Amino acid sequence: MSAVIAPVARKSFREAQFSIREEAIVEATNRLLGSKGYEMMSMDDIAAEVGIAKGSLYRHFDSKEALAAAVMVRLLQRTRAILVGLPEGLSAIERLEALLRWTLAERLAGGVPHLPSASQALRDSLLAHRAYMDELMALSESVGTLIQQAKSDATLRGDLRDEFILYTLYARSCDPTLDFLKATGSMTDQEIVDQMVSACLEGIGARRAG
Amino acid sequence: MSAVIAPVARKSFREAQFSIREEAIVEATNRLLGSKGYEMMSMDDIAAEVGIAKGSLYRHFDSKEALAAAVMVRLLQRTRAILVGLPEGLSAIERLEALLRWTLAERLAGGVPHLPSASQALRDSLLAHRAYMDELMALSESVGTLIQQAKSDATLRGDLRDEFILYTLYARSCDPTLDFLKATGSMTDQEIVDQMVSACLEGIGARRAG
DNA sequence: GTCTATACTGAGATAGAC
DNA sequence: GTCTATCTCAGTATAGAC
Numbered sequence: 379m380s381a382v383i384a385p386v387a388r389k390s391f392r393e394a395q396f397s398i399r400e401e402a403i404v405e406a407t408n409r410l411l412g413s414k415g416y417e418m419m420s421m422d423d424i425a426a427e428v429g430i431a432k433g434s435l436y437r438h439f440d441s442k443e444a445l446a447a448a449v450m451v452r453l454l455q456r457t458r459a460i461l462v463g464l465p466e467g468l469s470a471i472e473r474l475e476a477l478l479r480w481t482l483a484e485r486l487a488g489g490v491p492h493l494p495s496a497s498q499a500l501r502d503s504l505l506a507h508r509a510y511m512d513e514l515m516a517l518s519e520s521v522g523t524l525i526q527q528a529k530s531d532a533t534l535r536g537d538l539r540d541e542f543i544l545y546t547l548y549a550r551s552c553d554p555t556l557d558f559l560k561a562t563g564s565m566t567d568q569e570i571v572d573q574m575v576s577a578c579l580e581g582i583g584a585r586r587a588g
Numbered sequence: 589m590s591a592v593i594a595p596v597a598r599k600s601f602r603e604a605q606f607s608i609r610e611e612a613i614v615e616a617t618n619r620l621l622g623s624k625g626y627e628m629m630s631m632d633d634i635a636a637e638v639g640i641a642k643g644s645l646y647r648h649f650d651s652k653e654a655l656a657a658a659v660m661v662r663l664l665q666r667t668r669a670i671l672v673g674l675p676e677g678l679s680a681i682e683r684l685e686a687l688l689r690w691t692l693a694e695r696l697a698g699g700v701p702h703l704p705s706a707s708q709a710l711r712d713s714l715l716a717h718r719a720y721m722d723e724l725m726a727l728s729e730s731v732g733t734l735i736q737q738a739k740s741d742a743t744l745r746g747d748l749r750d751e752f753i754l755y756t757l758y759a760r761s762c763d764p765t766l767d768f769l770k771a772t773g774s775m776t777d778q779e780i781v782d783q784m785v786s787a788c789l790e791g792i793g794a795r796r797a798g
Numbered sequence: 799g800t801c802t803a804t805a806c807t808g809a810g811a812t813a814g815a816c
Numbered sequence: 817g818t819c820t821a822t823c824t825c826a827g828t829a830t831a832g833a834c
Contacts, residue, residue, distance in 0.1 A: 396799085415708045417627050420827060431801050436829065471793070495764040496706055498625045532794050542769065542783050543792055549765040554705040558755045565749065573752050581791030582753050583681070584742050606817085630809060641819050643812075652810065 400438050403428050408449050412490045416446060416497040443503040447510050453490055454513035457481070461520055470527035471534060474547065475575060477521070481551040482571045486560060491552035518544060550578055610648050613638050618659050622700045626656055626707040653713040657720050663700055664723035667691070671730055680737035681744060684757065685785060687731070691761040692781045696770060701762035728754060760788055 406427040410419045421442055425432040439445040460480050464473050485491060494500040504510045525543050528534040534543060559570045616637040620629045631652055635642040649655040670690050674683050695701060704710040714720045735753050738744035744753060769780045 392799090399799095418708050421829085422827075432828090433802080433830075434800050437799060440829095442828070493764060496708070498628050498706070535790075535792055535794050538783055538787065538792060539775065541772065541774065542765070542787075545765045545768045546787060546792060548768075549763050552764065553759050554703060554762065555752070555755045555759040558758075559752065562751065564751065573748055577748065577752075577756060577791070579791045579793035580745075581787070581789045582745055582748060582756055583789035584745050585795070602817090609817095631811085632809075642810090643820080644818050646811065647817060650811095 407445055412488045416500040447507045451509050451513050458517050470524045474524050486567045493548050493552045495552045617655055622698045626710040657717045661719050661723050668727050680734045684734050696777045703758050703762045705762045
């Protein structure tokens with residue numbers, strides 16, 4: 379973890395090995411968190427998935443909570459990177475829609491939901507985690523700005539509160555509708571994403587004759 | 589549990605006492621399930637809430653899972669009763685909206701979400717629970733019929749699949765947006781329900797000029 | 799730094815007295 | 817049928833050899 383320049387090649391090599399293993403641990407935890415959820419995922423599971431001893435996990439992370447937090451922080455960082463990397467020409471509403479599509483596609487591919495809504499324990503521990511909260515604030519600020527822009531473009535409803543829209547978007551990322559539809563297998567991934575995005579923006583009610 | 593006519597008054601009295609206590613247990617579990625969730629709720633919590641010994645719980649219910657299932661079955665029964673009890677004159681879409689409003693109001697009042705989306709363990713055990721699945725099927729059939737009626741009334745979008753709409757309605761009943769909004773305290777319960785119902789039916793996007 | 803082995807804890811479930 | 821006391825087990829975390 380030290381940022382000091384390695385004085386000899388051997389130490390640098392070892393540090394690299396350590397980082398690689400740490401990355402493997404986070405990656406494995408990410409997979410398990412996506413498939414089993416926080417409570418059902420034991421440290422034994424993680425150790426087995428990585429292929430190391432359980433005790434060794436604790437050389438890298440102090441606790442199960444710290445490990446889960448590392449996964450969530452990385453997810454939020456990637457999400458912000460996606461947002462920043464969107465093409466120049468897109469409008470605010472197009473950016474919000476693109477972000478929503480990305481999060482849904484991620485979950486269909488086995489990813490972790492952005493919100494730990496499934497676990498009260500994880501939720502509580504994350505609320506006390508500094509780095510996670512900082513990332514969440516940063517992301518919320520970016521998305522909040524887009525919401526305001528889209529409102530002034532009249533592409534988002536002006537009668538809904540900003541925070542309501544923000545939470546609604548977050549909630550879509552952990553919507554169980556996605557899991558049910560995937561489980562029944564009657565719709566393709568593409569259809570699931572399309573209908574969920576459409577239902578979020580346009581609703582499930584029919585448009586009244588304009 | 590026996591349905592035999594009590595031969596003497598004393599036995600009948602005792603059976604009544606038993607039923608009353610059982611109802612108290614289910615009621616307490618309902619409260620705790622709504623506030624703490626399945627995983628965070630221990631049998632000790634339930635016993636303390638009811639005011640009896642933990643061991644006594646097991647005279648009424650074989651396991652924690654069975655107890656939670658009893659709560660969920662009762663919730664589904666009440667939900668069906670609400671649906672049946674709606675005023676005669678309502679259209680299909682009005683019935684669906686009324687049901688959605690009721691479920692959201694219930695949760696704001698501390699009730700249990702209809703879907704156990706928060707707990708993988710509970711979800712799995714319920715899937716294997718006969719009475720729960722029967723109730724869920726019965727409710728889904730009623731709601732499914734309303735969805736088809738609303739579609740032919742052109743009050744629900746015809747391009748969305750029936751099952752997609754059904755799952756979406758179920759998912760709204762456990763939407764974390766509700767919890768966030770309640771936690772921040774910046775909106776009244778009425779506003780929360782109104783905006784969530786509106787967002788579900790009409791979406792968060794602005795209507796394009798018709 | 800990684801391994802094997804183990805301590806500790808919380809929680810679901812059971813036994814036995816009354 | 818209810819109580820107190822206990823069993824059992826899973827799972828987090830730590831100790832100690834190498």
